[in-house]
Amino acid sequence: MTKKNGAAADILRSMRDRIVRLEEEKKSISDDIKGIYAEAKSQGFDAKALRIVVKRAMEDASAKAKRRETEEIAELYLASLGMLDGTPLGDAARERLVEPDRDRDDEPDDDRAPPLPPSHTEPEKPTRGVLTEEDIAAAREQGAVDSQAGKRIIDNPFVAGDPRRAAWDEGHCRDRGSDGMEIPESWRRKAKTKPADGSSGAAE
Amino acid sequence: MTKKNGAAADILRSMRDRIVRLEEEKKSISDDIKGIYAEAKSQGFDAKALRIVVKRAMEDASAKAKRRETEEIAELYLASLGMLDGTPLGDAARERLVEPDRDRDDEPDDDRAPPLPPSHTEPEKPTRGVLTEEDIAAAREQGAVDSQAGKRIIDNPFVAGDPRRAAWDEGHCRDRGSDGMEIPESWRRKAKTKPADGSSGAAE
Amino acid sequence: MTKKNGAAADILRSMRDRIVRLEEEKKSISDDIKGIYAEAKSQGFDAKALRIVVKRAMEDASAKAKRRETEEIAELYLASLGMLDGTPLGDAARERLVEPDRDRDDEPDDDRAPPLPPSHTEPEKPTRGVLTEEDIAAAREQGAVDSQAGKRIIDNPFVAGDPRRAAWDEGHCRDRGSDGMEIPESWRRKAKTKPADGSSGAAE
Amino acid sequence: MTKKNGAAADILRSMRDRIVRLEEEKKSISDDIKGIYAEAKSQGFDAKALRIVVKRAMEDASAKAKRRETEEIAELYLASLGMLDGTPLGDAARERLVEPDRDRDDEPDDDRAPPLPPSHTEPEKPTRGVLTEEDIAAAREQGAVDSQAGKRIIDNPFVAGDPRRAAWDEGHCRDRGSDGMEIPESWRRKAKTKPADGSSGAAE
């Protein structure tokens, strides 16, 4: 007798039960995942770092591109505000700053200081451990000076691992950041959704 | 010398500092709020319940109406699935179920049992403590029978506090729930954004 | 040649892949669930209400008890602050307020007005539609007066559906709320985690 | 008359009102912050990147150290799994990998290939644009070979901006990653909360 009742209630009951069932399966899987993280942790892996790895592994191409772009812009902002604190710009961020300059190369650059010869841009030897705060500050100023001299961000003379590398980056970015002009193109997010022309494949 | 640099960087710095400042103020306020909850707890109040009170106090009229509507529909669903477990329908949910019935009154109800005289609908005395499971089940069946007899949900004969009240509600809702028909109007959300006709003002 | 490398990297890879696999399964299930909600919505059910139903269905006994307790206390708080706005107390909340009174009954209640005979507590007829704001306010005052006269919250003379019912509740709770005393027991969360003695079965 | 009621209710009301007031202030501040982000966006800044900047600016020293450590370890994991996809290791991650090697230098390294002379480690010229996938793969193999030859991660011969730089890192990290040994120290989180002495790492 209790079963003669409404079709709507039966549908509702069916939906409820299906969802509950699926939620339970989901919870079971979540527990499995949690167990793997626990196992990793017990073996000495860093669970939080592993989470980052997993997240990266699950990113599709567009999500990856979007994340990278945000990170690059953030690096530029941090550099221009002197907040890199020791972490030099990543390569991708350097690329961002260089690419617009390429466009500039296509135009007559009469009104700009000609790029200095990269001769003395050879990497300086990493004089590890003996660097003072003054050295760091000097590198920062050097970055600003080099920027005004037309040096590009990729001309950073300090090799990876040298603390002066980040400082030079900071000085360079601080000098850029639009000298009275508009916000630099490199500070902006690229065109919304278009990968532009076919040559973008190389950039990826 | 460091200050001649870009306008963009200066704007950025200003924004960063303004936001940081505001975030700090916000954090300070959050801490104050947290402190009040802690104080309440230490005095014996239930912090979680207090949170509900605060949330209600901050609801505007439309948010309140929306929440109430959702709760009512959820109650109807729960009742029709026999999941009320002891909590009878709220008044608003009863109202929902009664209003469509009014429309029904406008139509000829020849094919339905005439509404039984409400004589024996007088509240039964709450025989507290001596109710057995059989009594509860009987009340549930009674609700279904009364529903078929044309009784309305507001004709629940059991007074508040009587465990049979919820059971009768369940029986009634279980019998309804569209006997082969469509989903009842009372199970649906009212017109999305329109308050419908002017009479809705009274409901508010 | 690429496979001779570290055991640690292999373990890491394995963990990453297992997690990614499980996350994908989880996402698949989440999508299924989402689909059911969408289906429900398209059939006219209220998805948000259905979510509540599902949540209730997945609650275990202790979670349910905890939720109910919080809701009850919140109702009491709302009532005592005059925020019930039309929603009368639920039965469970009434129970909360009555039980402590039972303890009181064990004690001599000389210093309190004796419970008035429930004779005139018979449910008043629900005079629907003709109630004015004055009637509501009168019911509120009546609740306060009845409270002082020793009436219990379950003696609310207004039947479900009567707007005065909530008002009477408010008046009653407003009068209670510890007249200079400590916070009432009914306002507190019951014993933390222990279901205490066997009598808890009744509460369930 | 309404004011004679319970002290508890008054306290509750006071708390409710204080919290509501503070919540409103908080909301006001949140709106201000939101406005700044909107302003930034309208001026061409990337709001999401700005959020990162703000977050960094609000980090205290310990939070910063913790974040950096997690990022470094994640980079090592990514490198060892070949997931760097174009982003070379950051300097800090290189440092992590070098420091343990220093310990190794303290030990007799008879069973290891003697460090090749760094002569041919001079930065290769960034032959931009003409690199093929084969070149990248070759750099990756080179990294593995160099690793076995005793080269350190900081001996990466490719300059910043060279796509082969990341590949070499990957090859190097892939070769490391514990050749049958335990998880390398550099893969682990340093001592939890105590900077303490070096022995604490073993306890974890």
Place this chain on the structure above:
DNA sequence: AATGCTCCAGCTGAGC
């Protein structure tokens, strides 16, 4: 072990 806080992702509602 249980609790509370904080963070993040996923969902919902607007808006172009």
Place this chain on the structure above:
DNA sequence: GCTCAGCTGGAGCATT
């Protein structure tokens, strides 16, 4: 129609 910001809910982490 799709995107995007806001928000709520859940999950992880630290703490007691």
